[in-house]
Amino acid sequence: MASSDTLTAEQVIEALNLTPHPEKGYFIETFRDAATQEPSHPSVPGRAHSTCIYYLLKGESGLSHWHRVLDAVEVWHHYAGAPLQLSLAWDDGSKVRDVVLGKDLLNGERPQVIVQRGEWQHAKSLGDWTLVGCSVAPAFTFESFQMAEAGWEPNGEAKGEL
Numbered sequence: 001m002a003s004s005d006t007l008t009a010e011q012v013i014e015a016l017n018l019t020p021h022p023e024k025g026y027f028i029e030t031f032r033d034a035a036t037q038e039p040s041h042p043s044v045p046g047r048a049h050s051t052c053i054y055y056l057l058k059g060e061s062g063l064s065h066w067h068r069v070l071d072a073v074e075v076w077h078h079y080a081g082a083p084l085q086l087s088l089a090w091d092d093g094s095k096v097r098d099v100v101l102g103k104d105l106l107n108g109e110r111p112q113v114i115v116q117r118g119e120w121q122h123a124k125s126l127g128d129w130t131l132v133g134c135s136v137a138p139a140f141t142f143e144s145f146q147m148a149e150a151g152w153e154p155n156g157e158a159k160g161e162l
Contacts, residue, residue, distance in 0.1 A: 005080075009058050009129035012080070016054050016131075023064045023147060025057040025123075030133075037138055048139035055132050057084065059125040066122045066148035074115040075135045078102055082127020086113050089120040089154035096154060101132060120154050 012018070018026035029051060036046030057064060059082065066089075076086060083102030089095075102109030115121050123132075134140075 007080075009056060009081075012056055012129065012131055016056075018054060018056055021055065023067050023122075025055055025064060027053045027055045029053050032139060047141065050135060050137040051139040052133060052135045053140075054079070055134055056081075056129060057123055057125045057132075058129045059127050064123045065150075066120050066152055066154065068118055068120045068146050069115075069136060069140065070118050070144045070146055072136045072138050072140065072144060073117055074121075074140075076101055076113045076115065076123075077133040077135070078109075078111050078130070079133055080131040081129045082125050083109055084130040084132055085124045085126055086115075087122050087124075088113075088115060090118075091120070091154065093155050100126070101130075102126075120148070 007015075013026050016028060018028050021027040031050070031052040033049040033051070035049050037049065038046060076084075078084060078101040083100050083104070086099050086101060088097045088099065099113045100109045101111065101113055103111070105111075123130075
């Protein structure tokens with residue numbers, strides 16, 4: 001039996017039946033809550049309370065695109081592979097914050113990171129590949145997903161460590 005430390009990205013993609021994701025990497029939705037919120041209008045269907053996905057980013061893919069979920073909180077969970085750098089930013093002129101998801105707790109890595117509603121984010125695998133999970137509440141919808149234009153950087157190019 002192979003451990004996740006010896007698997008390749010392609011083996012993980014196949015084992016979990018992942019497909020290409022619009023912001024780079026590979027994903028599969030693993031959960032969509034059957035319970036829904038009350039619709040905002042009778043012609044609009046109710047929105048599920050939450051969703052979960054697996055998301056794999058290969059190191060050679062570079063960064064995922066800057067994006068945000070306008071009306072939902074997203075929690076990232078590190079599962080396997082290399083650590084992942086998650087960069088977070090607001091439109092208020094504050095510096096970009098970098099957080100590393102991973103297993104090395106004594107060196108500042110964290111197994112989960114919370115991204116607030118409307119907070120810009122992008123991810124980078126710090127090795128060959130990283131497998132994370134993303135839980136979104138209320139449920140992820142592409143209507144509430146915003147991807148930045150190619151080359152866009154929040155607040156210019158200010159970067160700072162968390």
